[in-house]
Amino acid sequence: MxxxxxxxxxxxxxxxxxxxxxxxxxxxxxxxxxxxxxxxxxxxxxxxxxxxxxxxxxxxxxxxRTTMPYNVPITGGDMKLDAEVLIAGAGPTGLLLACELARRGVSFRLVDQSTAFFGGSRGDGLMPRTQEVFADMGVLPTVLAAGGEPLPTRIYDGDQVIWEGSQAETYPPTADVPYPNPYFVPQYRTEQILRDRLAELGGTLEQGVTLVDLTHLPDEVVVGLLTRSGPQRARFRYVVGADGGKSTVRKACGIPFTGETDEGTTMTFGDVRLSGLDRSHGRIWRYGDSFVSLVPLHGTDRFNFTIPVPVLPADTSLLEHLQDLVSAASGDPGIVLQEITWSTTWRANARIADRFRERRVFLAGDAAHVCPPTGGQGMNTGIQDAYNLAWKLAAVLGGAHESLLDSYEQERRPAAEAALDLSGRLLAKYKNGDADANVRSREVHQLGINYRTGSLAEDRRAQQGSLIAGDRAPDGRTETGKTVFDLLAGPHWTVLQVSDGTGTLGFVLPEYPEIPVYTIDPDVWLKFGITAGTTVLIRPDNHIAVCVTEDAHQAIVDYLQNRIGLSAITTSPLSQRTG
Ligand SMILES: Cc1cc2nc3c(=O)[nH]c(=O)nc-3n(C[C@H](O)[C@H](O)[C@H](O)COP(=O)(O)OP(=O)(O)OC[C@H]3O[C@@H](n4cnc5c(N)ncnc54)[C@H](O)[C@@H]3O)c2cc1C
Structure with a gap:
């Protein structure tokens, strides 16, 4: 060298x-x-x-060189902040975080090293919990219009169908689970929808800007950025590394990425335009020791393909190789491939960062954890990270206790570990050749992820049911015709008081006028053990913070003031942040 x-x-x-x-x-x-x-x-x-x-x-x-034209010296506290938060990386995690900060009025810069938008289908399975997040953000109708329900799969040996079925049982919507099944949208479309939402909220994405290094100062983070017009140094209160599995932010913080990469378990994935194949189902053709799968990509004219990693002769393109394999395996000369629009060679990689936080720097999404695609957990977990972190950053920047940010890793590490464990178990089934390797249970839906053991869960009831503090707040139909999700939608906290039929409860929260208080009928959440007279405080990410039956007003004011650090009435940071 x-x-x-x-x-x-x-x-x-x-x-x-x-x-x-x-x-x-x-x-x-x-x-x-x-x-x-x-x-x-x-x-x-x-x-x-x-x-x-x-x-x-x-x-x-x-x-x-000493002449590198950084615009700001690295020390010297008088310099203005560029913004309160820097988000490095505008994949699904960074985009979601940006949208969530934008709708709370937090100033941020969102930068991405790439000069072009990502164009692959990659994380196309949107889990029910992610759909709930998208509903809260107001983008679900657009997302649903861009994709479709899971398709049945047929496994062929030549032209003989040897197995036909669905990856998972489909469930009807219920009052508490309105989006009961995974939904399929190519990742590039999801990212496009989030970018559009960000633009509507007034946020911008800076492309061609690479975070190269960072320095921790007591009250801020100084970041080195390479932009198209040269290097830049910029200052932020907080930095979030949403910069993918190879995260520069993680490396700059010296955080080990513990786990393993199995070079022996590898596959080529991609998207291809073709003619001569109907789009009613996905197909897997077995071909000797090899195989090829073609699955229609909803909302596009493309199919997703998966094949063993090829060793291509110098004069053979991937498209030619794929065409040969499809023709030979299917025996159907009518399937004509036209263009590969995206492809990647994937290796089984299961890793988690030793810490999700280093002083004022956080890791989210693939920067914090990577797992095999079996079970479709990766992007969904990153989206939940961002949804969890955004309201906490906004609250702390508005004056809430800094310690609120410690709950991010406390809550999200177990969720990431669960995703790694699940996707690893499903991958093992493929490797073992198990008959049910293609089958997915409700475990992949991410509706059961809870923060019960975290420091923000406070259940003061003597008798608890199946729904307790820390859990996802389920949907439900209220007597007014609105759903619980209608009441929770938006970046605010919410109080739900379960009526006891006497009309005397009359919970009010004058100290926090921006927190809406609703009374719901006892049968809305009765099956979960939330009984008449219970008062429930729900966090901005729609997890239950407090369940209480006695002295509810005092309990909730204490919680907001002491546990979270939100001051009451005029000085409440929420009143400045909700939008
Ligand atoms: C074949 C395959 C199938 C998959 N299927 C699914 C699925 O069905 N469901 C699912 O949930 N997940 C799936 N995943 C995983 C999913 O694609 C990832 O988990 C997801 O993309 C992670 O999003 P992210 O925003 O955290 O990171 P990324 O999508 O990797 O985005 C990181 C961004 O950061 C930018 N960046 C990198 N370094 C810097 C820097 N120094 N400065 C500025 N910007 C930087 C990059 O340009 C990129 O835009 C699949 C993955 C693969 C490979």
């Missing part, structure tokens, strides 16, 4: 002990323990043309 660098860069060789001195000479303006460039970083191939390079035994480091 040093040889390769030598013709473009000045190479200096010196001992480890002289390293700090030489760095100070090279970068005279950037001294002090907080300067990121004083931590020598292995060459990642960035900005080579503008670098000095130097070596210590066997390692080459790249150092940026």
């Amino acid at each position: 040093a040889g390769d660098l030598a013709h473009r860069h000045r190479i200096e060789t010196f001992g480890v002990r002289d390293r700090q001195r030489r760095l100070r000479e090279l970068l005279p303006g950037e001294s002090g323990p907080t300067c990121p460039w004083f931590r020598p970083r292995p060459n990642r191939g960035v900005v080579l043309r503008t670098c000095h390079s130097y070596t210590v035994p066997s390692i080459v480091f790249i150092v940026r």
Whole structure:
């Protein structure tokens, strides 16, 4: 490597002990323990043309020129913040977080290193809980219009059908679960819908902006960004790394990504345009030791394909290889492939970050956890991360207790671990060749994820039923014709008081005028053990915070003031944040 660098860069060789001195000479303006460039970083191939390079035994480091036109010095507390939050990465996780911050009036920058939008179907299975989140955000009708229900699958040996069925039983909607089945929308369409929603909310996405490094200061994070017009240094109260499995944010925080990559379990996935095949069901053809699957992608003219990773001769394209495989396996010369619009080689990767937080920096989505696609958990888990983190960031920036942010990892780590465990078990079924490898239970729906053991769950009832503090608030039909989800929709907290039929409960919460209080009939949640006279406080992410039957008013005011740190009446941060 040093040889390769030598013709473009000045190479200096010196001992480890002289390293700090030489760095100070090279970068005279950037001294002090907080300067990121004083931590020598292995060459990642960035900005080579503008670098000095130097070596210590066997390692080459790249150092940026002192003339690098950063617009802000790294220390010096008078500089203005760029925004309250930086979101690095505009995949589904970053986009959802941006929408949630935008609708609470939090200032943020959303940056993505890519200059083009992602165009693949990848995470196309939207779980019921994700559909509930989308309903709360107001985008569900658009999402539903862009996709479709799961299709049946046929497994063929040549032209013989050897198995036909559905991946999962489908369930009818009920009062408490209005979206009971996974729904299929290509990931690029979901991202497009979230981008459109963000634009409606007044938010913007900056493309071609890469986070390259960050420095933790006591009250802020200083970030190095590479933009199309050059490097930039910017300051934020908080940074969220939603920058995918290879997360630069995670690496810059020195957070290990523990787990394993199984190089032996690998597959090629992609999307293809073709003619000569109807779109009524998905197909898997067995072909000797090989196979090929083609599944129609709802809302598009494409099919998703899966094949074993090919070793392609130099003169053969992936499209040609796929055409040969489809023709040979199906025996149908009428299926004509036209264009591969996206493809990826996937390796079984199951990893979780050792921490989801480092001081003022958070990890969310694939940056915090990656799992095999079996069971469709990855994107859905990232979306729930963002939904959990957004209201907490907004509340803390509005004056709530900083410790509220500790509950993010407390609540989301168990959910991510559960997703890893589930997808790993389902992958093992494929590897073992189990007969039910294609079958999915309700476990994948993510409706059972709860935060019961977290520090925000407070159930003060002597007798509890199946629904307790920390659980997802289920839907229900109220006597006014509105559903519980109608009452919860929006970025606010909500109080539901279960009527005892006497008309004397009359719960009011004058200290928090922005928190709506509704009375519901006893039968709405009776089957879950929420009985007459119970008062329930529901968080902005529609999980139950408090269940109480005695002294409800005092319990809820205490909780909001002391546990969350929301001050009452005029100084309430919520009154400034709801939008
Ligand atoms: C074949 C396959 C099938 C899948 N199927 C499903 C499924 O059915 N259901 C499901 O839930 N999940 C599925 N997944 C997983 C899902 O695609 C991911 O979990 C999801 O994309 C994660 O979203 P994210 O926003 O966290 O990260 P990403 O989608 O990886 O987005 C990260 C973004 O960060 C940007 N970025 C990276 N580094 C930087 C930087 N330094 N600075 C600025 N920007 C940066 C990238 O350009 C990218 O846009 C599947 C994955 C694969 C590979």
